[in-house]
Amino acid sequence: MIPAAPLPLQPETALAPTPATLPPAPHWQRLWREAVRDPRELLAGLGLDAAAAGISDAAAASFPLRVPRGFIKRMRPGDLNDPLLRQVLPVGLEERVVPGFGLDAVGDGAAKKAEGVIQKYRGRALLVATGSCAVHCRYCFRRHFPYAEETAARDAWSAAVKAIAADPTIDEVILSGGDPLSLATPKLAELTARLAGIAHLKRLRIHSRLPVVLPERVDGELLQWLSALPWPVAFVIHANHANEFDAQVDAAMARLRGAGVQLLNQAVLLRGVNDSVEALAGLSERSFAAGVLPYYLHQLDRVEGVAHFEVPDDEALSLHAALVARLSGYLVPKLVREVQGDTGKRPL
């Protein structure tokens, strides 16, 4: 690893944690390695019968199961319809060929600006930092993305930094993936030290599911890095159901807020996971209780293997209208879809 260059410090907030309360840095990497990768082991641990679960070895071979043990502990034993289990279990329905579902639903390929850099919208460049994730979500819109050729970390960030530096209209960099927090913190610091030399950057955004699925990732080293960044940071987590939050996730969110970042949640509307007013309202209320504002509720991106998760637009709209009627405005996420060629996320 290349050591991080020193960066200017932002003021500490009252919520800033003390190093003594934080897990040591390598802890999350050990938990990462201990993730469950065998669908039968996952089901057995929940007291479920593999034959009845409709699991598919072919689906698991094309997009392997991966789920941290701490996330499994939040699933309900004996419940095949558990909303967390449904997000990670490879099933035969993924093998169906459904018209309209392709390999690149959101036009990532057409929007490539440089190796590992995607630009779809004015002012923002998305950096595909890595292809790795702590959890493999079955509905993932990048499950077919060619990560082997297209990650910005591959050449020590050179092409990405050069492309962003050459375009003064870009004022926000989005760290995405895969999950950017899959990378060790010194690797992230190496990137941000290089980006810090680009005067036209004003904001950093981080998209990560790790604080939810592996909250131990939010360790002292990560917080130190975040606190020292020279830009305001929007940190967009990804949770689809209230049951994804527990005391450890709450504590991770408090640590992140202590590092001075703005926490937002984006969710995907998923059949069998959160396709009810109760589930969506519960998600908004639970995420706000953890200090996270609801941001986006995405309509599913239509990639191969995910059709069984789709909720039709008319149903999505009526669910959203019911949320508006039930919740305070700040608890209602924007219902959007990503459409290739649009200048921003399209409201439904």
Ligand code: SF4
């Ligand atoms: S964490 Fe995000 S990028 Fe990774 S599999 Fe899940 S949805 Fe896809």
